[in-house]
Amino acid sequence: MSTYLTKRLLYMLVILFAASLLIFCLYALTPGDFITGNIKLTAERKAELREIYGLNKPVLERYGLWMKDAFHGNFGYSLAQQKPVLQLFSDYIWNSFLLAAVSTFLTWVIAVIVGVISAYKQYSWFDTLVMVAIFAAMSLPSFFIGLFLIKILAVDLKWLPPGGMITTGSNATGLAYLKEVVRHMTLPVVVMVLLGLGSLTRYFRSNMIDVLQQDYIRTARAKGLKERKVLFTHALRNALLPAITLVGFELPALFGGSLIIEQIFNWPGIGQLYMKSFGLRDYPLLMGFTMFIAILTVIGTLLSDILYRVADPRVRL
Amino acid sequence: MRKSTILLSSLLLVGSLLLTACSNNSNTNNAAATDNSATVTAAADGATGSAASSSPAPVPAGALSEPYTATDLSKLPAVAQNRTDTIIVGLTDPSGAFTPYFQESGYDGNVSSLLYASLVTVDEKGVPAPELAESWDVSEDQLTYTFHLHKDLKFSDGSPLTADDVAFTWTIQYDKAYDGGSSLPTLNVKGGQAYKEGKATTIEGIKVIDPQTISVTLEKPNATALVVLGSNVLSKAYYGKDYKFGQLEYIKKLHEKPLGDGPYKLEKFIPGQEVRLVANENYFKGKPKTEHFIYKTSEGDVWQFLETGEVDYASFSATDENIEKLKALGYVNILPYTPSTYGYMQVNLKHEQLKDKLVRQALMYGLDRQSIYVDATQGAGAIANIPASPISWAYTEEGINPYKYDPEKAKQLLDEAGWAVGANGIREKDGKPFSIHYLGSKSKNTDIFIAVAKENFAALGIDFQPEVFADFNSLVSKVEGGDYDLVSFSTSMLTDPADGFMQFFDGEITDYENPKFLELYNKALATSDIEERKAVYKELYQLFNDELPILFTSYKKTVYAYNGRIQNLSVSPFIGLAGSLPEWTLK
Numbered sequence: 001m002s003t004y005l006t007k008r009l010l011y012m013l014v015i016l017f018a019a020s021l022l023i024f025c026l027y028a029l030t031p032g033d034f035i036t037g038n039i040k041l042t043a044e045r046k047a048e049l050r051e052i053y054g055l056n057k058p059v060l061e062r063y064g065l066w067m068k069d070a071f072h073g074n075f076g077y078s079l080a081q082q083k084p085v086l087q088l089f090s091d092y093i094w095n096s097f098l099l100a101a102v103s104t105f106l107t108w109v110i111a112v113i114v115g116v117i118s119a120y121k122q123y124s125w126f127d128t129l130v131m132v133a134i135f136a137a138m139s140l141p142s143f144f145i146g147l148f149l150i151k152i153l154a155v156d157l158k159w160l161p162p163g164g165m166i167t168t169g170s171n172a173t174g175l176a177y178l179k180e181v182v183r184h185m186t187l188p189v190v191v192m193v194l195l196g197l198g199s200l201t202r203y204f205r206s207n208m209i210d211v212l213q214q215d216y217i218r219t220a221r222a223k224g225l226k227e228r229k230v231l232f233t234h235a236l237r238n239a240l241l242p243a244i245t246l247v248g249f250e251l252p253a254l255f256g257g258s259l260i261i262e263q264i265f266n267w268p269g270i271g272q273l274y275m276k277s278f279g280l281r282d283y284p285l286l287m288g289f290t291m292f293i294a295i296l297t298v299i300g301t302l303l304s305d306i307l308y309r310v311a312d313p314r315v316r317l
Numbered sequence: 318m319r320k321s322t323i324l325l326s327s328l329l330l331v332g333s334l335l336l337t338a339c340s341n342n343s344n345t346n347n348a349a350a351t352d353n354s355a356t357v358t359a360a361a362d363g364a365t366g367s368a369a370s371s372s373p374a375p376v377p378a379g380a381l382s383e384p385y386t387a388t389d390l391s392k393l394p395a396v397a398q399n400r401t402d403t404i405i406v407g408l409t410d411p412s413g414a415f416t417p418y419f420q421e422s423g424y425d426g427n428v429s430s431l432l433y434a435s436l437v438t439v440d441e442k443g444v445p446a447p448e449l450a451e452s453w454d455v456s457e458d459q460l461t462y463t464f465h466l467h468k469d470l471k472f473s474d475g476s477p478l479t480a481d482d483v484a485f486t487w488t489i490q491y492d493k494a495y496d497g498g499s500s501l502p503t504l505n506v507k508g509g510q511a512y513k514e515g516k517a518t519t520i521e522g523i524k525v526i527d528p529q530t531i532s533v534t535l536e537k538p539n540a541t542a543l544v545v546l547g548s549n550v551l552s553k554a555y556y557g558k559d560y561k562f563g564q565l566e567y568i569k570k571l572h573e574k575p576l577g578d579g580p581y582k583l584e585k586f587i588p589g590q591e592v593r594l595v596a597n598e599n600y601f602k603g604k605p606k607t608e609h610f611i612y613k614t615s616e617g618d619v620w621q622f623l624e625t626g627e628v629d630y631a632s633f634s635a636t637d638e639n640i641e642k643l644k645a646l647g648y649v650n651i652l653p654y655t656p657s658t659y660g661y662m663q664v665n666l667k668h669e670q671l672k673d674k675l676v677r678q679a680l681m682y683g684l685d686r687q688s689i690y691v692d693a694t695q696g697a698g699a700i701a702n703i704p705a706s707p708i709s710w711a712y713t714e715e716g717i718n719p720y721k722y723d724p725e726k727a728k729q730l731l732d733e734a735g736w737a738v739g740a741n742g743i744r745e746k747d748g749k750p751f752s753i754h755y756l757g758s759k760s761k762n763t764d765i766f767i768a769v770a771k772e773n774f775a776a777l778g779i780d781f782q783p784e785v786f787a788d789f790n791s792l793v794s795k796v797e798g799g800d801y802d803l804v805s806f807s808t809s810m811l812t813d814p815a816d817g818f819m820q821f822f823d824g825e826i827t828d829y830e831n832p833k834f835l836e837l838y839n840k841a842l843a844t845s846d847i848e849e850r851k852a853v854y855k856e857l858y859q860l861f862n863d864e865l866p867i868l869f870t871s872y873k874k875t876v877y878a879y880n881g882r883i884q885n886l887s888v889s890p891f892i893g894l895a896g897s898l899p900e901w902t903l904k
Contacts (some may be wrong), residue, residue, distance in 0.1 A: 032790025038498065039793060040809055042823040045503075052496045080421045082414035082572055091588040155624045158394075162621035165590060168405050168613045168628075266615055268589025276410065278420075281790055 008305075012298045019294045020287075021063060027286050028059045030070035032280045036078050053079065066287060071151055080277060085288040088273065096257035096269035099185060103192035111197055115204025116236060122209060130201070138198030146191050146264035153187065163266030177219060186267040192258065205309075207239040214238075231238055242313055248304030252296040332470070350575040381640050381653045387881030389647035394626030397648075397880055404611040404883065404901060406894070407619045411592050411612060415575040415583065416556070417549040418490060418499045419568055423809075428592050428612055429549070430895040432577035434601065435465055436483065437547025439891045440640060442710040443657065443812055444847060445543050449550065449578070449601065459538035462546060466529045471599040472552050473582040480531035484523050485553035485560075487533065487546070488512070491520060494565045501545050504537040515562065540842045540850060541813040580605045580899040590614055605899035623649070629883060630894075635874035636695035647877040650886075657706040657890040659817070660690075660807045662868040666828035668802055670751060675734040677865040680803075681720040683727030683777045685769055690871035693765040701869040703858040704817035708890050710847065711814035712852040717862045717900050724776055731777060744778040752780040754802040756795060759787040763805065796825075805870065812891050814854050815842055818888055820867070829866040 033055050035046050050056040054065065069076060075085040083091075117125040154162035161167065161184050174178050211217065212235055220230045257271025270289065278287040309315050334533045408427055414420040417429045436450040447453075450464040470478035490501045491509045502509065508521025522534035535542060551557075555576045575583055578601070581594035592612040596605045613628055622628040624646065635641045635653065643651050664671050671677060690698040702719055705712050731744060731751075740747035743752075754776065757763035767783045774781040786792035796804050811817050818838060820826050837860065841853040861867075877888055885900040 030791070032794040036793045037790045039806070039825060040498065040819065040823060044505070049496055052494065077569065081412040082419065082421060082569055150621055155621055158625065162625050162627065168591060169403050169593065169609065169611050178664070263616055268614065272616060279788060279790070
């Protein structure tokens with residue numbers, strides 16, 4: 001196990017190094033840089049600014065400088081936002097995380113429950129109904145359903161706020177603040193759950209159907225075990241195993257923010273910020289954020305491998 | 318194996334983001350123009366959609382030519398009704414860099430314009446007017462400007478504002494580490510270059526005469542200097558206490574803790590959500606009438622916030638549809654607005670075919686600009702023919718060719734220029750077919766342009782090759798590479814009429830060489846007398862209108878809709894709402 005871990009960690013470092021180089025080059029080679037977009041500047045001023053920001057250096061040298069700073073824990077200043085990149089992360093990522101964590105949790109819980117029931121009652125009216133509903137939800141464009149819900153629930157009925165995270169100008173603290181945030185996040189969470197539910201439910205349903213046909217389930221039933229026990233202890237546990245792989249993928253998604261949802265619901269998350277900084281070629285922020293997601297991706301896969309081992313003793317690492 | 322797939326997929330993700338990324342910084346200022354001919358005042362009875370569609374006659378552009386007053390304030394949502402000392406305005410994306418001269422985003426500029434007052438402001442025509450400086454003198458040779466400050470000016474913390482602060486503000490913009498976008502360094506203050514190169518410890522041209530008086534000497538006369546020099550003032554005690562030549566990093570730490578002298582001061586900045594301001598009791602014109610002011614970050618559509626009463630003020634494109642919808646709300650006042658910008662197509666003068674003035678004129682006649690910019694945008698636009706906005710003091714229509722859509726005239730000009738219709742219907746000259754490679758930013762208006770222009774150009778016998786960019790930086794770098802014939806741009810806000818010619822001096826357009834243009838341009842800057850300048854600009858506009866070194870396209874039209882309870886509101890095309898905000902009250 002420990003040799004495995006050392007090997008994996010080494011691989012991770014190599015992968016991250018390669019990824020950072022590739023990402024850096026991709027960003028640097030995209031046409032236009034941070035200065036280009038400002039068409040008000042004279043050519044001389046543009047050259048001066050490129051000198052100040054070091055944008056006139058060769059790409060590899062810039063990469064080296066960035067790497068050196070990164071090793072010292074310095075991810076630089078965002079050019080457009082004029083703030084340290086790490087401060088921007090802490091300003092925005094937690095808002096994205098809140099939204100993602102709650103909706104992911106709800107998506108998984110609902111998907112497991114619905115998936116198990118519809119697998120158990122395969123081809124029943126419940127199963128058919130659920131599948132139709134799920135396909136319908138999956139095929140809705142997020143901006144459409146988002147705007148539609150805002151129009152109905154916020155503008156017309158005024159039950160929920162139309163966007164943002166808190167009521168503008170509110171000084172609420174403690175429980176009142178919590179209530180405010182919950183009210184504001186209801187709509188975006190509903191949309192995210194609706195969109196994410198489909199694939200996951202189908203995934204659990206098919207896993208469960210597979211497992212229910214296994215010999216050991218028949219054995220369990222033949223032993224005279226209660227159906228509930230067969231279903232939740234024997235079948236569900238095995239059906240959930242492949243889902244561990246998904247957990248690894250969820251990790252970066254939890255922090256990555258959702259561009260469209262954040263935009264529609266005016267949510268102060270990192271997804272919006274990232275998109276904007278791409279348009280502006282705000283290299284330090286782009287690089288910092290993409291590397292952050294890359295690191296989470298690598299950690300996520302390692303985590304899911306280890307979890308797999310913990311959950312299933314048959315797996316050897 | 319799986320690791321590499323994951324890595325690959327994350328890289329693919331990055332790649333696809335690169336492709337789909339769209340930019341917000343394309344210069345799509347919500348520009349507008351007053352339509353001089355539109356005299357039809359909209360029926361003031363809260364006209365409904367059906368009323369509009371039943372009128373068969375085309376509603377003239379900008380059906381709203383006068384402010385419209387709310388009809389039924391009782392419809393105001395309760396949220397807005399309950400606010401008694403707070404006004405909320407939407408703002409796309411303030412980033413938190415609230416120090417003037419050091420901010421990258423214009424939205425931060427909106428915030429800092431409320432936090433900092435200027436020495437000299439401009440009135441609704443763009444004419445300089447006193448603010449922190451009660452008066453100024455310009456020397457006979459137009460080189461030395463002397464500002465006389467009001468007595469007892471204070472920053473919001475109560476500390477005094479004196480000529481030393483002004484000198485400090487000007488000086489740091491000449492620091493070699495200064496990376497902001499201020500145009501002050503281009504004024505060539507005497508001794509500025511020496512300071513920048515570290516050869517001098519102070520700037521020779523800047524002289525503090527007494528705590529209320531400061532003078533500055535330029536190397537070359539420049540009529541824009543008054544407003545550029547007379548901008549915001551930074552406190553030397555606050556922003557300058559850690560200043561050493563060549564080191565400005567420390568200022569970044571102060572961006573979120575601004576110390577100004579404007580009508581409001583910062584109470585709290587919540588990134589991505591709100592900028593909360595509170596009235597400044599030390600403001601030199603007296604404390605503003607409304608205690609709290611909030612800029613709410615609201616990306617994209619603001620309808621939902623206006624409809625639910627979460628914002629009090631929002632701007633919209635002046636389409637008939639928007640105006641009808643706003644009127645139907647009943648509780649908003651609507652203000653037609655004319656931004657100080659103009660739209661144009663940059664012409665690649667390196668390309669042989671476009672060097673010919675006749676060809677450029679033919680393109681102007683041959684494009685149905687009325688359909689593209691006015692009719693298709695439901696009146697949210699007007700046609701531009703000179704490099705100035707109709708609200709500028711220099712604007713004129715005298716001796717200006719309106720280039721009314723006239724395909725026959727265009728064909729005739731092309732024939733004259735030697736472009737004859739070839740075998741396949743495409744014009745040719747010296748065996749080369751006439752083809753136009755057009756670049757535009759992705760937007761609805763560009764789609765309209767391409768659809769109409771394709772037909773227009775086909776009728777003229779010109780092969781039209783449009784290319785659309787979702788990303789503004791990519792577009793600009795394509796332009797810099799020279800691979801284009803026409804590219805659409807809009808100017809940023811023009812304060813001085815000279816700004817309307819900026820693109821000929823900032824390196825963007827390098828191939829227009831006309832001694833007459835340079836002579837007139839410099840002549841207009843050599844004096845600060847407005848009437849004299851007006852006459853020179855008239856000549857310049859006539860020259861440009863005939864020469865067409867750029868093809869003029871359109872002005873945009875905007876309306877502001879605001880909560881009917883707000884009194885004393887006006888919006889200046891040059892300084893936005895900052896000018897009237899201290900007077901705003903809630904009825």
